[in-house]
Every structure is written in C-alpha cells, then in structure tokens.
Amino acid sequence: MTITWKIETLRVARQHAELEDVVISADWRATATDENGLTATCNNTVTFGEPDHDCFLPFLGLAEEDVLRWAFNSGVDKDLVEASLASQIAAQINPPIVNLPGPWLVSQQVEAPVQPPAEEPPVEQPTEPPVSPIE
Numbered sequence: 001m002t003i004t005w006k007i008e009t010l011r012v013a014r015q016h017a018e019l020e021d022v023v024i025s026a027d028w029r030a031t032a033t034d035e036n037g038l039t040a041t042c043n044n045t046v047t048f049g050e051p052d053h054d055c056f057l058p059f060l061g062l063a064e065e066d067v068l069r070w071a072f073n074s075g076v077d078k079d080l081v082e083a084s085l086a087s088q089i090a091a092q093i094n095p096p097i098v099n100l101p102g103p104w105l106v107s108q109q110v111e112a113p114v115q116p117p118a119e120e121p122p123v124e125q126p127t128e129p130p131v132s133p134i135e
Helices: 064-073 078-093
Strands: 002-016 019-033 039-047
Touching: 002 064, 002 078, 019 064, 019 078, 039 078
Parallel strands: none
Antiparallel strands: 002 019, 019 039
C-alpha cells in the first residue's frame, strides 16, 4: 500500500509576532492506494502554535515536507491516520456490513417450470382395404 501526504491549503498571517507571512494552519490530506487500485483518504486541518523566532522559515523558502513535519509535531498522529487508511481499504475488500436479501426471499426463488415431454403423434394403424360385395 502506498500512502501519500499532501498539504492542500495554507492559512498565512501577513504580519504576526514581528514576522511576515507566518503559516498559522494547514489543510492536509493523506491518500492510501493498494496494489489493486483501491483508495482511501483522510483529511483535516491542523493549527500551528506560535512561531519560533530562532528557527523561523521564510514563507517562500518552505517545502511541503517542512509543513508536514510541523503538522506531525502539532498533533496529527501519522501512525493513527495511516492505520485508519489501511482499515478503510480492508473494509472495501471485506465489508463488515453488507446488503443481503431476506432468507424468505432466497427460499422463494422462482424456478423454471418443468415442461412435460412432448407427446408423440399417434401411430396410424394399417387398415385393410374395404371388402367389396360379391357379385
């Protein structure tokens, strides 16, 4: 199974704590795909705490991996999300809940009527030629 993490949207404060363009939250999405093409997704928003002036990264220098690291350090439980995705795919393969017809419907299945064998045409009995009167 392949799991892909993406940051989809960043909310940025133009000015915050004497810093410019500070990311204050991010929308993330995790998508799992198994070898048969089944997929599962999970997405949410994570809010970040106050920026650290000593290790602040300028907005234009950010990479998606930086924001994902912040997300995991800010409460996004990577292992739990990935286990949930695996569980969703397993449920697609072997659904825990299915729709079935009532057992009374299964026992009343309509069977094709049995056709009686075709009747053979009657065999004609040979007839004796008519007897003509004696003359």
